[in-house]
Amino acid sequence: MPKLPRLFLQPQIIKKIFNNSYLFTAICGLIYPFAFAPFQVFPLAFLSLIGLCYLFLNSDKSKFLIGFIFGLCSFGTGVAWVYISLWKYGSAHIVFAIAANIGLVIYLSLFPAFAGFFVNKYSDKNSVKRLFFIPLFLTLAELLRAYLISGFPWLSAGYSQLYSPLKNFAPLGGVFLISFVLYLSSSLFAFYIVRRKIFYLCAFISFLLISIICGFIRWTENTGEKVQLALVQGNIAQYTKFNIEQMGKDVEKYIKISNDLKEKIIIWPETAIPFMADDAQDLLADLDQVYKKRGQTLIVGIPSYGKNTDIYYNSLLILGDGQGKYSKDHLLPFGEYIPMKFLFSFFLKFVDIPLSDFSRGGKRQEILTAGNNKIAASICFEGAFGRVMRNSFLPESDFLVNISNDGWFSGSRAAAQHLEMQQMRSIELGRDLARATNDGITATIAANGKIRDRAPVNEEFVLSSFIEIRKGLTPYARFGNWLIFGFLFIYFALIAFICHKFDGQSHTKNA
Numbered sequence: 001m002p003k004l005p006r007l008f009l010q011p012q013i014i015k016k017i018f019n020n021s022y023l024f025t026a027i028c029g030l031i032y033p034f035a036f037a038p039f040q041v042f043p044l045a046f047l048s049l050i051g052l053c054y055l056f057l058n059s060d061k062s063k064f065l066i067g068f069i070f071g072l073c074s075f076g077t078g079v080a081w082v083y084i085s086l087w088k089y090g091s092a093h094i095v096f097a098i099a100a101n102i103g104l105v106i107y108l109s110l111f112p113a114f115a116g117f118f119v120n121k122y123s124d125k126n127s128v129k130r131l132f133f134i135p136l137f138l139t140l141a142e143l144l145r146a147y148l149i150s151g152f153p154w155l156s157a158g159y160s161q162l163y164s165p166l167k168n169f170a171p172l173g174g175v176f177l178i179s180f181v182l183y184l185s186s187s188l189f190a191f192y193i194v195r196r197k198i199f200y201l202c203a204f205i206s207f208l209l210i211s212i213i214c215g216f217i218r219w220t221e222n223t224g225e226k227v228q229l230a231l232v233q234g235n236i237a238q239y240t241k242f243n244i245e246q247m248g249k250d251v252e253k254y255i256k257i258s259n260d261l262k263e264k265i266i267i268w269p270e271t272a273i274p275f276m277a278d279d280a281q282d283l284l285a286d287l288d289q290v291y292k293k294r295g296q297t298l299i300v301g302i303p304s305y306g307k308n309t310d311i312y313y314n315s316l317l318i319l320g321d322g323q324g325k326y327s328k329d330h331l332l333p334f335g336e337y338i339p340m341k342f343l344f345s346f347f348l349k350f351v352d353i354p355l356s357d358f359s360r361g362g363k364r365q366e367i368l369t370a371g372n373n374k375i376a377a378s379i380c381f382e383g384a385f386g387r388v389m390r391n392s393f394l395p396e397s398d399f400l401v402n403i404s405n406d407g408w409f410s411g412s413r414a415a416a417q418h419l420e421m422q423q424m425r426s427i428e429l430g431r432d433l434a435r436a437t438n439d440g441i442t443a444t445i446a447a448n449g450k451i452r453d454r455a456p457v458n459e460e461f462v463l464s465s466f467i468e469i470r471k472g473l474t475p476y477a478r479f480g481n482w483l484i485f486g487f488l489f490i491y492f493a494l495i496a497f498i499c500h501k502f503d504g505q506s507h508t509k510n511a
Helices: 011-019 019-037 043-058 064-080 082-089 095-122 127-148 157-161 165-173 175-197 198-214 244-258 280-292 382-385 386-391 412-430 473-477 482-510
Strands: 223-234 265-267 297-305 311-321 325-327 368-370 373-379 398-406 433-438 441-444 451-454 461-471
Touching: 019 043, 019 064, 043 064, 043 095, 043 127, 043 157, 043 175, 064 095, 082 095, 095 198, 127 175, 127 373, 127 386, 127 482, 157 165, 157 175, 157 244, 157 412, 165 175, 165 412, 165 473, 165 482, 175 311, 175 482, 223 244, 223 297, 223 441, 265 386, 265 433, 280 311, 297 398, 311 368, 311 373, 373 386, 382 386, 382 398, 382 412, 386 473, 398 412, 398 461, 412 441, 412 473, 441 461, 451 461, 461 473, 473 482
Parallel strands: 223 265, 223 433, 265 297, 373 398, 398 433
Antiparallel strands: 223 461, 297 311, 311 325, 368 373, 433 441, 441 451
């Protein structure tokens, strides 16, 4: 086993690191992303956040700057892959692509920075009030980050606990409830370090015990029905995917791969057919007839026009034994549309991304059927949002489908992080999920979030697997993010009441 350099084992060096708040913050921020995919060492999230909470509690340095440095280091390493799509496939100059990525990291870092600012503004150093305000403001910052300008929930703390007992809170309140519990647990442990009172350590341990108990609750039940399916990973080169001379050949490739498949449901990835649906009516009619005769369902990703050719959607179409069309509603900012064009229209001068001006499909769309089963669909970026997946989810939905093309970020952590989010969606909604991608990671996911089967990345591959049909609804499936908003409101009201009561008693005694 390799030994650490003696320099890092010197007591005075370790002491200097702990005494320098900003350096200690940077180390905590650098550790944080390793709790997420593809590494998924979930204890590192506790270690990192305990350090951050300790600094928020005890440091005399600027809490805004501590939060900002933590964000720079965590997002700077965790989402450093964004530039790839702009540079490699968006024709942007490398300088612009890196500058845009840095801009995103700075923007994301402002959320923990302002969380630190408000913690400092409304509570005193090392106070019980600050102990409870830290998880409140950090969770609110995460929620705001997930909603503002379409939202970007990457590295939300809850995702790091996919393989820890804390994941059992997901059916109760979604990924943000896990984040809150993680922040509160970390804040309690940090407060224990400050005060050395065993009560706070016991409170920390109690959350772990409660999460284990929650794991014994079965919110949904397995009907015993299994559906065989084939997920087709075409491994189409992103460079040529929208090349007019190559597009027809790629579609023929998918047809050829799928010809001999016997599974009940066959799923192709996002924009597997890159032609507009309206321009490929003959092809779609032929495929529909072929799969109807076979008694199979074909689910394909394809762009489609709206009422006129000025409006077009990123869609999913069901052919053969089934029916329905779903058009992506939650679009990727700067990839599928430009937010606040009055401010960011310059972006199009530097980047040329095919199909970068999609329209939204609408929150409530037609029910999708595949054979006798009803499905809830999402496309690519939508899978990062529990609230979006829930929009297409109905009480009678049998399973979830996500189609994607993560080839835009090939060779980075993005695909693994994206898959991690789909695993959380399965736990939140209590349903199995089938995910078909262009070049990875194609997988089937059980309702408990575990990956049942997965395809190798960057290979042409057909993943033959199955999903289990489940019935019943989790609390999150019923109420969505209203649960976490309501919980935080009650939590804040309770803190305000307790603090006001104790402040009142203190003033009475002093009088």
